[in-house]
Amino acid sequence: MLSARSLFQEILDDDASFALFCSIAAGGESQGGWENGRIAALVPDSQRALAPKITRHGADEDKHGRIFNALMKKRGLQPVPVPPETDYTMLLEKNGIGLPHDRLRSDERLTVQDIVTYLSHSRVTEQRASEQMELLRRHFADHPDIGRAVRMISDDEDNHLAYCHEELLRFAYAGHGRAIQRMLRECALAEIRVYRDVSLAVMGHMGRILGWPRAKSALLAAGIHAVYAYERIAGWRRMVSLRMPERRDALGGPATRAPEFA
Numbered sequence: 711m712l713s714a715r716s717l718f719q720e721i722l723d724d725d726a727s728f729a730l731f732c733s734i735a736a737g738g739e740s741q742g743g744w745e746n747g748r749i750a751a752l753v754p755d756s757q758r759a760l761a762p763k764i765t766r767h768g769a770d771e772d773k774h775g776r777i778f779n780a781l782m783k784k785r786g787l788q789p790v791p792v793p794p795e796t797d798y799t800m801l802l803e804k805n806g807i808g809l810p811h812d813r814l815r816s817d818e819r820l821t822v823q824d825i826v827t828y829l830s831h832s833r834v835t836e837q838r839a840s841e842q843m844e845l846l847r848r849h850f851a852d853h854p855d856i857g858r859a860v861r862m863i864s865d866d867e868d869n870h871l872a873y874c875h876e877e878l879l880r881f882a883y884a885g886h887g888r889a890i891q892r893m894l895r896e897c898a899l900a901e902i903r904v905y906r907d908v909s910l911a912v913m914g915h916m917g918r919i920l921g922w923p924r925a926k927s928a929l930l931a932a933g934i935h936a937v938y939a940y941e942r943i944a945g946w947r948r949m950v951s952l953r954m955p956e957r958r959d960a961l962g963g964p965a966t967r968a969p970e971f972a
Contacts, residue, residue: 712929715849720920722856727919729787734912736778737792741799743772748814749828757825762962763873767832769965770866776968777859784855795911798904805900807831826878826886830893833874834901834949840867862966872955879952894950902946906938 721727746768753761782789794800802808808831809824820828843864850860882890910931917927937945 712926712933714845717930718846718849721916724920725785725787726790727916728785729782729790730915730919731912732778732782732787733789734792734796734798736775736782736789737797738799739771739778740775743768743770743775745799745808745811745814746771749809749820749825752814752818752820753825754819754822756822760825760877763877766961766963766965767870767873770870773965773968774863774866777863780968781856781859793911793915796908796915798908801904801908802831802835802901805904807834807897807900807904822886823889826881826890827893829874829878829881830890831897832870833878833894833952834897836867836871836874837949838901838905840864840871843867862968866966869957869960872957872960875952875955876958876960879954882952890952891950895946898946898949899942901949902938902941906934909934909937 721731746764750761750764750768753764779789803811809820809828813820813824843860846860847864851857853860878890913927913930913934916922917930922930
């Protein structure tokens, strides 16, 4: 019987598939760390109080990248090239989600509207990250090799999501509510398409590595398309709601250190 646990267990048990999974994850997290670092450096003067939280967000993402690399190193594995069709972060940028990297590479200060765009993008993508890590946490929180990493990353992603809710509500109260709702909807609808495409690409690569029969690959692809259909009809709405989180000031302190996996 196919399940999220059994599928990930297959990926975890095979060195080649595990290296690809960790390489994809590490690349995306490291890219997120760079993006947040640049945004923190370019925050407009009127929003300088946000800079430490954005810096913390980036430091957490960098830490996650190091954790995935450490998990590979522990098994004597090296990172592998990330197929471009599985690069979630870069595909989001190509679909107009978030701030363009050319903009972040310049030294020109961002605008308040840029910060609202960044937070709206993050609210959508952090919803996805929080849900994915919660799924892994449900099944692998006590795993001897990856359990500690899963718990730490899951906690961080929950903090990131709480931070996005709180800051976007602050901007909404300041008069940006309509723009935020418009951007959230646009980002959510674009993200679910990218997530579908990346999921299909990742499962395709995993299937070739693990030698899945055609019927199994077809069933998984059908499941991915079914999830997309649900999200396109109604599921995207969970990504655009805003509510004051229980975790207030979730990124108000320094980032925690990555654990040792040696």
